[in-house]
Amino acid sequence: MEKEKLDYLKNLLEKLIVELEGALDANKETTETVSLDDSIGRLSRADALHAQNIALSLQGNIQIKLKLARQALDKISKGDDYGICVACEKPIAEARLEAMPETPLCVNCSR
Numbered sequence: 001m002e003k004e005k006l007d008y009l010k011n012l013l014e015k016l017i018v019e020l021e022g023a024l025d026a027n028k029e030t031t032e033t034v035s036l037d038d039s040i041g042r043l044s045r046a047d048a049l050h051a052q053n054i055a056l057s058l059q060g061n062i063q064i065k066l067k068l069a070r071q072a073l074d075k076i077s078k079g080d081d082y083g084i085c086v087a088c089e090k091p092i093a094e095a096r097l098e099a100m101p102e103t104p105l106c107v108n109c110s111r
């Protein structure tokens with residue numbers, strides 16, 4: 001991959017990581033709001049638990065994405081072959097990398 005392209009994708013990854021870290025922080029409050037001692041009514045408690053469950057699964061997704069983004073950035077800084085599919089070892093399309101620079105898989109292997 002050309003250095004310019006790589007720098008561009010590295011920049012995207014750095015921004016993505018900052019964004020995801022911010023999202024995790026914002027989401028943390030929701031996952032921590034419900035505790036067993038809450039003396040709120042049964043219905044609102046169910047609602048709160050529901051919101052907490054959504055927040056928890058969202059947080060899981062963010063954490064996975066964040067991990068992938070950090071791994072991708074690590075590859076770039078080490079000069080490893082970033083942009084190569086980890087499953088079939090073919091180059092990942094640049095348009096795909098621009099849309100999700102953290103992906104370790106090409107479009108075929110991600111299906």
Ligand SMILES: [Zn+2]
Nearest residue numbers: 085088106109
């Ligand atoms: Zn592949």
